Amino acid sequence: MIEVRGLTKRYPGRTVTRNAVDGIDLEIPEGKLVTLLGPSGCGKTTTLRLIAGLERPDAGEIRIGSRLMCAPAEGVFVGVHHRPIGVVFQSYAVWPHMTAVQNVMFPLQSGQKRMGRTEARRRAMEALEMVGLAEFADRPAPALSGGQQQRVSLARALTREPEVLLLDEPLSNLDAGLRDRVRDEIRSVQQRLGITTVFVTHDQDEALAVSDEVVVMDHGRIVERGQAQDIYRCPREEFTARFMGISNSLPGTVQEGGQDMAEISLAHGRLRCLTPAAAPVGSRVNVFIRPESLRLSRKDSSGRGWKGTVEFSIYHGDCWDYHVRVGDTLLRSRMYREKVGLAHGDPVFVVPEEETAIAIADKIAASDGAVADKDESWAK
Amino acid sequence: MSLISRSRPAPPPALADPRRPARSTQGLRGWFRDPRNLLLAVVALVVAYLAIVPAATMGVASLQSQFLSTGPVHWTFRHYTETLGTADFWTLVGNSFGYAAATAVISTVIGFGLAYLVARTDTPAKFFAQVAALVPLIIPGILNTVAWALLFAPHTGALNVLLRDVHLPAFDIYSLAGMVLVQSMHVTPVAFLMGTAAFSQMDSSLEEAALASGAPPLRVFRTITARLIRPAVLSAVLLMFVQTISTFEVPQLIGVPGRTFVFVSRIYNALQAFPTDYGTVGVIGVFILVVATLGLWLSRRLSGPGAGVQTISGKGYRPTVTELGRWRWLGLAAFVLFFVVAVALPLLMLVWSSLLPGYEPPSWSALHHLTLSNYREIWHTPGLVDSVRNSLITAVLAGAVVTVLSSLVAYITVKTKARGRGLLDGLATIPLAVPSVVMGVGILYWYLSMPLPVHLYGTLTILVIAFVTIGLPYGLRYIVPGMAQIKDELEEAAAASGASWPRTFWRIYVPLLVPSLAAAFLYTVIVAFREISAAIFLYTQGTQVVSVTIYQQWSNGSYPVVAALGVVIVVFLAMIVAIVRLLTRRFGLNRQ
Numbered sequence: 001m002i003e004v005r006g007l008t009k010r011y012p013g014r015t016v017t018r019n020a021v022d023g024i025d026l027e028i029p030e031g032k033l034v035t036l037l038g039p040s041g042c043g044k045t046t047t048l049r050l051i052a053g054l055e056r057p058d059a060g061e062i063r064i065g066s067r068l069m070c071a072p073a074e075g076v077f078v079g080v081h082h083r084p085i086g087v088v089f090q091s092y093a094v095w096p097h098m099t100a101v102q103n104v105m106f107p108l109q110s111g112q113k114r115m116g117r118t119e120a121r122r123r124a125m126e127a128l129e130m131v132g133l134a135e136f137a138d139r140p141a142p143a144l145s146g147g148q149q150q151r152v153s154l155a156r157a158l159t160r161e162p163e164v165l166l167l168d169e170p171l172s173n174l175d176a177g178l179r180d181r182v183r184d185e186i187r188s189v190q191q192r193l194g195i196t197t198v199f200v201t202h203d204q205d206e207a208l209a210v211s212d213e214v215v216v217m218d219h220g221r222i223v224e225r226g227q228a229q230d231i232y233r234c235p236r237e238e239f240t241a242r243f244m245g246i247s248n249s250l251p252g253t254v255q256e257g258g259q260d261m262a263e264i265s266l267a268h269g270r271l272r273c274l275t276p277a278a279a280p281v282g283s284r285v286n287v288f289i290r291p292e293s294l295r296l297s298r299k300d301s302s303g304r305g306w307k308g309t310v311e312f313s314i315y316h317g318d319c320w321d322y323h324v325r326v327g328d329t330l331l332r333s334r335m336y337r338e339k340v341g342l343a344h345g346d347p348v349f350v351v352p353e354e355e356t357a358i359a360i361a362d363k364i365a366a367s368d369g370a371v372a373d374k375d376e377s378w379a380k
Numbered sequence: 381m382s383l384i385s386r387s388r389p390a391p392p393p394a395l396a397d398p399r400r401p402a403r404s405t406q407g408l409r410g411w412f413r414d415p416r417n418l419l420l421a422v423v424a425l426v427v428a429y430l431a432i433v434p435a436a437t438m439g440v441a442s443l444q445s446q447f448l449s450t451g452p453v454h455w456t457f458r459h460y461t462e463t464l465g466t467a468d469f470w471t472l473v474g475n476s477f478g479y480a481a482a483t484a485v486i487s488t489v490i491g492f493g494l495a496y497l498v499a500r501t502d503t504p505a506k507f508f509a510q511v512a513a514l515v516p517l518i519i520p521g522i523l524n525t526v527a528w529a530l531l532f533a534p535h536t537g538a539l540n541v542l543l544r545d546v547h548l549p550a551f552d553i554y555s556l557a558g559m560v561l562v563q564s565m566h567v568t569p570v571a572f573l574m575g576t577a578a579f580s581q582m583d584s585s586l587e588e589a590a591l592a593s594g595a596p597p598l599r600v601f602r603t604i605t606a607r608l609i610r611p612a613v614l615s616a617v618l619l620m621f622v623q624t625i626s627t628f629e630v631p632q633l634i635g636v637p638g639r640t641f642v643f644v645s646r647i648y649n650a651l652q653a654f655p656t657d658y659g660t661v662g663v664i665g666v667f668i669l670v671v672a673t674l675g676l677w678l679s680r681r682l683s684g685p686g687a688g689v690q691t692i693s694g695k696g697y698r699p700t701v702t703e704l705g706r707w708r709w710l711g712l713a714a715f716v717l718f719f720v721v722a723v724a725l726p727l728l729m730l731v732w733s734s735l736l737p738g739y740e741p742p743s744w745s746a747l748h749h750l751t752l753s754n755y756r757e758i759w760h761t762p763g764l765v766d767s768v769r770n771s772l773i774t775a776v777l778a779g780a781v782v783t784v785l786s787s788l789v790a791y792i793t794v795k796t797k798a799r800g801r802g803l804l805d806g807l808a809t810i811p812l813a814v815p816s817v818v819m820g821v822g823i824l825y826w827y828l829s830m831p832l833p834v835h836l837y838g839t840l841t842i843l844v845i846a847f848v849t850i851g852l853p854y855g856l857r858y859i860v861p862g863m864a865q866i867k868d869e870l871e872e873a874a875a876a877s878g879a880s881w882p883r884t885f886w887r888i889y890v891p892l893l894v895p896s897l898a899a900a901f902l903y904t905v906i907v908a909f910r911e912i913s914a915a916i917f918l919y920t921q922g923t924q925v926v927s928v929t930i931y932q933q934w935s936n937g938s939y940p941v942v943a944a945l946g947v948v949i950v951v952f953l954a955m956i957v958a959i960v961r962l963l964t965r966r967f968g969l970n971r972q
Contacts, residue, residue, distance in 0.1 A: 022896075052872075052876055053875075053877070054872050080872070080874045080876055080877075081873075081876075081877075081878045081879055081880055081881075083876075085876055086876065087872070087873065087879075089872065089877035090869075091867055091869050092866065093870050093872065095870055095873070095874075095888060095889040096892065097892055105878050106874065106879070106887070107877035107879075108876070108882075110877060110878065110879035110883050110884075110887060111877055111879060112878045113878075114951075153873070157876070161880060162878065166876075350508075
């Protein structure tokens, strides 16, 4: 278990108003994998490095298990090499002057509890076997592929049987195909060992795939946290909705409130939407619609379609993204079909799917633009 | 317990371990407990001591009424007013600046010209120029000077004999022009290396863009290439100037016989005289120091940040090559001429004189006298073997100390965020700006005047201290880029594996740095082995090093033995240089 209270890290040597990590409270339950998700510069990697002890916090407390790791207020700081952790770095950090097995043996021979060469080798081999690399044990590290190096790095982080596994964007240096395999490997090992794990990433698909729980971060703060499927299905914050790739957003007003649903009136018509928080009738909301929830058709058979024109299309292989201008807004619609056959300038009707769009209270309207800078970094 | 079978949850519940906080950092005591901070403090002190002492002592000596005397001492500007007021001093300034400026311009023009041919044209046989570039490493300055003195000795010099045979006037080497010639030949290869670095690091797409804009090649050279290279040229001129103004051998061996004095020879001769005028020496020393510092500072500013490592880093790409057509044979001629003049002539002269019992110019009749007796003589010349041993000991010790010290400095400046690391970096480069002569005299003054518990004057230690100080910036030049290439994560991964800092340094950094460490070590050995400008002031009976012995044997007129010893030294240094080359090449390829 990891417990973080009021963790704060200032940017070194700069007088910036924002902190790199700005008073984070976080609990990572025993045996769970929690993802820190956010755009670059949101403080997720800094948080991980603070937990590892690679950086010193300016304020706050970190506990691993029941032991206090650092508390600047009390002058407590346990050095990295005294913490019960294993770390996997973005760049693998596999030592190039050693073989795979030597890399994995290092923590057993240089750590706080040391063991003999044969015992260390035996355990290192077990760890390599676990990540499916036993046959490459005596290869020099640079002779391994990126994916293999990252698995060596994982084995190395685990041989010492740490209480906590810390993964800093472990997949982002890998090719697309390998990424999925190493991701699956990480998740399967983590669940088999039941090790408490923090996984840092900027990729929402990765986060959804591996996590028990997702923590979304922005500007050094936690935006929201929850089970992966909840974060995906019904995000509570605009930032999360945008970051999860729900790119269509339309302003609207609540017509009829409900428990989890509300009837929203938009510029082009009405739509039943999910509401993560209570939405009083008459309040202003932003409605977020997934591209795959917008269907396109040439005829408006349902009578609910919004009339627009096709601007351009992007082909993804398994789907098409059509950008359609409806009034002043450009909407993105995703079609999982081989051939759609729409071209620039074609008139088309956009039909929104009911009960999948999310209505989130419009904070800008509510507070008169005071949080106007909130949106600058969502695009990444 | 194996990894797979381990049961979870493993850690025992609750209750903070009372011993934990004791391991943590607390206030000042904690600061000292982190080995890295202690290291920073120690390294900073050592580097500061080495860097500041010589120059500062020189400054103090120039400001004291008496130095090294029992009488009362007070502060005064007397030495400055007296020295700067004499016409003699300004003749000295004129000579020195003329000598250094002419050398700097000539060597830079030749060096950059050749560099352009090598880096940016299709001139054949670039090999000649590249081998010639190794000369200053392989042929110590003192040997180069000796060889040129033999080539152009007024009556018997081989080239002068040749000139007379074709009815041309002989060239008097013992003149300002002679000094410029010899020193230029010695430093041109350095300018060539700087030029090669500058030309091959230039992004050729800038020139291609100009060509694509319709500019003819000559115009591109004038408006783009020449403009881009200008800072590097100016920087090279200044560097050659500083190097020339602060070395000993040419002014003493070539200048003094022709009564042409410059700063360095004046200092040396003033220190030989009795009673020694320490104050005047101090004033001249401070003057050179100021000139050198200014020159180096300007040179740095011109070549921009990171210029210090320019010569050994270098990107993988090959800049586009200009085709010279028929003109490339002219380029080839330039290579061959440069090779012959800078390498072949001096080396052949050394070999030739080493094979004759007494010096005579090359001729058919002289061939009958060829003998190897001079090589045997090396063993019987008093003090010679001792001086070789002294040189080896001091050079190897200095190499070892420089390697350790500069790897620690490099670690602190590159890998930590410790406060004061910028200052440390600055301190470690100070010795570059302190001319070797000032270094020698400053160290001499310091250890003569300070009531230190251990008496170092007259020991080999004092020479090692000088060589370490001189070698430190060069050591850093090899190790800093090597250190910078190692990703921080490799250290962090070791710490996260539970390894303490010293263990991390030993198991991760040292093995990864082996090529840079070895190159730094060997390069320092070469620098120390050739060094004479500081050693000439620091040796005493019994602590002579080989460069000093060569100078003395030369002064005694035993040319053949000097030549034989020279040949041996050149072979020895050539072998070390070959190893360094091999190492740096591998190290350049293996790690990205």
